[in-house]
Amino acid sequence: NAGVMQNPRHLVRRRGQEARLRCSPMKGHSHVYWYRQLPEEGLKFMVYLQKENIIDESGMPKERFSAEFPKEGPSILRIQQVVRGDSAAYFCASSPRGSGELFFGEGSRLTVL
């Protein structure tokens, strides 16, 4: 998983602020996934993107959350007007194709005060 780069590793925000999490996939991977993990729980799928396209966002909350994967640059997960319940670890994963093995980054840990 060393190839998937996420930043920041830790982010603290106050309620109502915006959080932006970045993910650079492994070289050669054009499929990016975002997952959320609450303490003591498994990972929950949020969104699947392929360059410039959202393929599946069935796990994304309808409001305040958005994701993009532009032609150039990293994938961004954006959370607007954060609330305490958004505190979690957000993991990005990439894949060379749209199925099978996913390779995960180290995660971004969001704390909302």
Add this chain to the structure above:
Amino acid sequence: GQQLNQSPQSMFIQEGEDVSMNCTSSSIFNTWLWYKQDPGEGPVLLIALYKAGELTSNGRLTAQFGITRKDSFLNISASIPSDVGIYFCAGDTGTASKLTFGTGTRLQVTL
């Protein structure tokens, strides 16, 4: 939605012992994956299984894709302290391309 149940939830074993954990699903999966997660880190892929009945090894780890495609198990032989962590199974239907993760098995190894 799809659910993956892992058992046991946690295990305390002595160094050198063998470990077995399994994962069951209410749905059929086309791919089974096993990941290990250390505290504060992302999940690391251990083994990937692509065919029903497939048995695959990776060092001291062995995993099998159940014939019914609704279950998988992971065995660790001769455990060592660095095996400590949380083990997650994950299934992929191959259509939506998103993994469904299990609830995790927390492994503790005592010397």
